[in-house]
Amino acid sequence: MTMLDLAAPPYDRAGIRTGIVHLGVGGFHRAHQALAVDELLRRGEAREWGICGVGLLPGDAAMRDALRPQDGLYTLVTKHADGGLDARVVGSIVEYLFAPDDPEAVLERMAHPDTRIVSLTITEGGYNFDQVTGAFDTSAPDVVADARPGAVPTTVFGFVVEALARRRTRGLPPFTVMSCDNVQGNGEMARAVFAAFAGLRDPELGRWVHDAVAFPSSMVDRITPVTTEADRALVAERFGVQDRWPVVAEPFFQWVLEDRFPLGRPPLEHAGVQLVADVEPYELMKLRLLNASHQAMAYLGRLAGHRYAHEAMADPDLARFVRDFMDREATPTLAPVPGVDLEEYKATLMERFGNPEVRDTLARLGSETSDRIPKFLVPLVRDQLRTGGEVTRSAAVVASWARYAEGVDEQGEPIEVVDRLADRLVPLARSQRTDPLAFLRSPMLFGSLVEEPRFVEPYLDALDSLHRVGARATLAAL
Numbered sequence: 001m002t003m004l005d006l007a008a009p010p011y012d013r014a015g016i017r018t019g020i021v022h023l024g025v026g027g028f029h030r031a032h033q034a035l036a037v038d039e040l041l042r043r044g045e046a047r048e049w050g051i052c053g054v055g056l057l058p059g060d061a062a063m064r065d066a067l068r069p070q071d072g073l074y075t076l077v078t079k080h081a082d083g084g085l086d087a088r089v090v091g092s093i094v095e096y097l098f099a100p101d102d103p104e105a106v107l108e109r110m111a112h113p114d115t116r117i118v119s120l121t122i123t124e125g126g127y128n129f130d131q132v133t134g135a136f137d138t139s140a141p142d143v144v145a146d147a148r149p150g151a152v153p154t155t156v157f158g159f160v161v162e163a164l165a166r167r168r169t170r171g172l173p174p175f176t177v178m179s180c181d182n183v184q185g186n187g188e189m190a191r192a193v194f195a196a197f198a199g200l201r202d203p204e205l206g207r208w209v210h211d212a213v214a215f216p217s218s219m220v221d222r223i224t225p226v227t228t229e230a231d232r233a234l235v236a237e238r239f240g241v242q243d244r245w246p247v248v249a250e251p252f253f254q255w256v257l258e259d260r261f262p263l264g265r266p267p268l269e270h271a272g273v274q275l276v277a278d279v280e281p282y283e284l285m286k287l288r289l290l291n292a293s294h295q296a297m298a299y300l301g302r303l304a305g306h307r308y309a310h311e312a313m314a315d316p317d318l319a320r321f322v323r324d325f326m327d328r329e330a331t332p333t334l335a336p337v338p339g340v341d342l343e344e345y346k347a348t349l350m351e352r353f354g355n356p357e358v359r360d361t362l363a364r365l366g367s368e369t370s371d372r373i374p375k376f377l378v379p380l381v382r383d384q385l386r387t388g389g390e391v392t393r394s395a396a397v398v399a400s401w402a403r404y405a406e407g408v409d410e411q412g413e414p415i416e417v418v419d420r421l422a423d424r425l426v427p428l429a430r431s432q433r434t435d436p437l438a439f440l441r442s443p444m445l446f447g448s449l450v451e452e453p454r455f456v457e458p459y460l461d462a463l464d465s466l467h468r469v470g471a472r473a474t475l476a477a478l
């Protein structure tokens with residue numbers, strides 16, 4: 001095996017100013033936004049747009065311990081379907097702060113005049129909204145604690161709003177809040193939840209956050225699996241780099257961003273980002289064709305005995321099922337997307353899902369489902385029900401989640417149900433052998449879907465089939 005040459009970033013990192021504070025530095029941010037800024041830095045641009053990464057949760061101590069000794073540098077490996085590899089050392093994260101160590105440092109970094117954008121990848125669950133009503137959940141205990149006068153923040157809401165309040169008191173304009181999470185209308189969602197939280201502190205502050213802060217929406221896309229020990233070993237063997245936490249990703253990169261940045265932004269268009277006036281058609285296309293298809297393969301794939309996305313896509317029945325889901329249930333709900341041929345887009349998606357090198361796990365795709373199916377799939381089902389369109393496959397996907405949530409596979413092996421609602425969902429799923437609608441009745445996930453006969457019938461059929469004959473036979477018949 002040849003050792004490939006991996007150069008450090010070819011720019012002087014000294015003197016790069018921090019213009020972006022990013023909350024939630026995980027795999028995706030490091031494969032996507034940090035790459036775009038690195039690209040600009042390599043072009044000699046954006047030297048006032050360095051990134052200060054921030055971890056808010058206790059679990060982010062691991063990222064602190066990985067990035068700090070590496071001075072924020074890390075290896076990004078791109079894995080091509082033919083086995084080819086590209087790698088680069090990314091240098092755009094010039095600082096990393098771990099909020100539980102020093103909340104004040106995080107607040108002051110966000111309140112600093114140089115900070116003009118605060119960006120987020122805090123997962124869908126991070127927005128703390130009710131899945132059915134969409135309203136901010138004001139009863140969450142950490143939110144209640146952060147809203148108390150003088151509270152030292154622990155939540156994203158406490159940090160962002162306190163930093164905005166400090167800027168306001170100091171006569172500084174508010175930074176732009178840029179959500180890069182897979183949430184439909186992520187900018188408007190961010191506006192709603194941050195303004196709602198600010199309103200708990202002070203109604204006038206809530207109105208100001210709502211009216212004065214810019215929250216551009218974005219569609220972000222790059223499949224970024226969880227880094228494994230094998231990835232660390234690969235980086236050491238192929239590139240001779242002992243990286244505590246490299247990141248791997250597929251070659252595909254897309255970022256469509258609403259151009260609303262009152263304090264300016266990096267020239268992201270020079271790094272392949274599409275700046276547009278309205279992101280919504282792109283978002284809907286991506287969430288309903290890509291993310292909902294991930295849901296379509298995750299549970300059925302795992303129940304059929306697969307562990308990886310590419311294995312699931314090599315299963316002809318499952319590949320056909322996913323493609324039919326896209327064509328017959330997702331596509332009819334989409335408006336034309338400027339500059340995009342949906343047939344080509346779907347064909348590319350099937351290829352991306354099948355990339356055997358990326359090794360994205362069905363376990364990743366099947367985690368935190370209560371934040372995903374209600375947002376990626378249920379709205380699509382509602383659109384199809386409204387227009388008389390097909391919902392058979394969507395119903396089978398929801399039924400496969402219900403079956404998966406029983407926590408035991410078809411061979412009697414345990415399935416780890418990773419979901420913030422697992423304590424409630426697993427018992428409900430287990431009760432469905434005698435009460436088949438138990439899971440679908442969860443109002444916090446499905447609203448009134450259980451009252452829609454056109455959905456309930458195929459749901460019950462699929463669930464019954466999964467119980468009686470299993471996922472493989474169910475897929476073959478779908």
Ligand SMILES: NC(=O)c1ccc[n+]([C@@H]2O[C@H](COP(=O)([O-])OP(=O)(O)OC[C@H]3O[C@@H](n4cnc5c(N)ncnc54)[C@H](O)[C@@H]3O)[C@@H](O)[C@H]2O)c1
Pocket residue numbers: 023024025026027028029055056057059060121122123124125126127155156180181182183220221222223224225
């Ligand atoms: N991985 C991908 O393929 C991908 C692609 C496109 C978009 N995204 C978006 O990025 C998000 C993160 O993905 P990732 O792969 O980086 O995951 P990750 O697990 O590697 O990182 C998630 C980060 O979010 C933080 N976080 C989670 N919940 C939080 C909360 N309640 N408050 C504050 N911080 C919180 C974690 O501490 C961590 O730093 C996804 O949920 C999705 O919305 C991911």
Ligand SMILES: O=P(O)(O)OC[C@@H](O)[C@@H](O)[C@H](O)[C@H](O)CO
Pocket residue numbers: 124182220221222223224290291294364365372
């Ligand atoms: O990251 P999530 O939770 O929004 O959804 C899981 C995957 O569908 C998602 O991470 C995709 O890989 C990603 O959205 C591709 O751009």
